[in-house]
Amino acid sequence: MGAHVSRNDFEWVYTEEPHASRRKIILEKYPEIKKLYGYDPLFKWVVTAMVLSQLLVLPFVKYMSWPVLLIVAYCFGGVINHSLMLAIHEIAHNLAFGHNRPLHNRLFGFFANLPVGVPVSISFRKYHLEHHRYQGDEVIDVDLPTLVEAKLFCTTGGKLIWLFLQPLFYSLRPLVVRPKPPSPLELVNLIIQVFFDAVVVKLFGLRALWYLLLGSFMAMGIHPVAGHFISEHYMFRKGFETYSYYGPLNWITFNVGYHNEHHDFPAVPGRRLPEVKRIAAEFYDNLPQHTSWSAVLYDFVMDPDIGPYARIKRKHFGLKS
DSSP: OOOBOSOSSOEEEOSOOHHHHHHHHHHHHOGGGGGGOSOOTTHHHHHHHHHHHHHHHHHHHTTSOHHHHHHHIIIIIHHHHHHHHHHHHHHHTTTTTOTTOHHHHHHHHHHHHGGGSSOOHHHHHHHHHHHHHTTTBTTTOTTSOOHHHHHHSOBHHHHHHHHHTHHHHHHHHHHHHSOOOOOHHHHHHHHHHHHHHHHHHHHHOHHHHHHHHHHHHHTTSSSGGGHHHHHTTSOSSTTOOOOEEOSGGGGGTTTTTOHHHHHHOTTSOGGGHHHHHHHTHHHHTTSOEESOHHHHHHHHHHOTTOSTTOSEEEOOOOOOO
């Protein structure tokens, strides 16, 4: 299975996550960044165009052979669906319609969720906001790989398999390590998604639904756009737990690559994150950064210093209820 990773434990630290303190320092020097807060009025139209583009492909899917379907799903449909999942990420921060319209954001999340094939919009939000507030917390931050993952996928081949299976780990890990009872909106999300999937099968056949589901799965695994899952918080440089990427794939991922900027200012929509970097350049230019998400995936698999263990963790000091 290849070389064994050099680490045998996570990187434990006893400092607070760096983003809140850096945000305070930056705002003291550049208070004008607060003017970038709020929602992006173009966002809803971009997302609508993406959803419609997937719907327009469905009538043609039934004429595709399986090899052609897989290629189209990987190169086109999966990219759109991954982008829609990152749109759901934006919506989780109320950046579609603003913080004063929470229901508008949740309903639009249902809409953006449709081509993805499985209901994720509401569930993602309730865990993701905790990831921001408690980054690295061994109990609360479900973005961290589990000890089982780190021990099982600790070789070159194992890490490659882990990347292929990453969609399963990413979606199921929260339900295993930090289960929460489903909220009413999660049930609504489920009902709407099942109804949409049934309509797709009825109108365009089961192959059309497979096109959506396989695209979502493949684009979250070994795929260039999926490199952001690894690039964001895996420790490629000792002591640094968040990394930005400023390459061209930001154009189709709502600038999620500007990840230091996003964690520093989660109230700033993705389209304005480059402006945060421009204003406060001296805070970001010298931080370790990635230039290629494909290179990130390659290095993750091939470099024995990188693997599921390469994450910064903090002890959980909360009181037991």
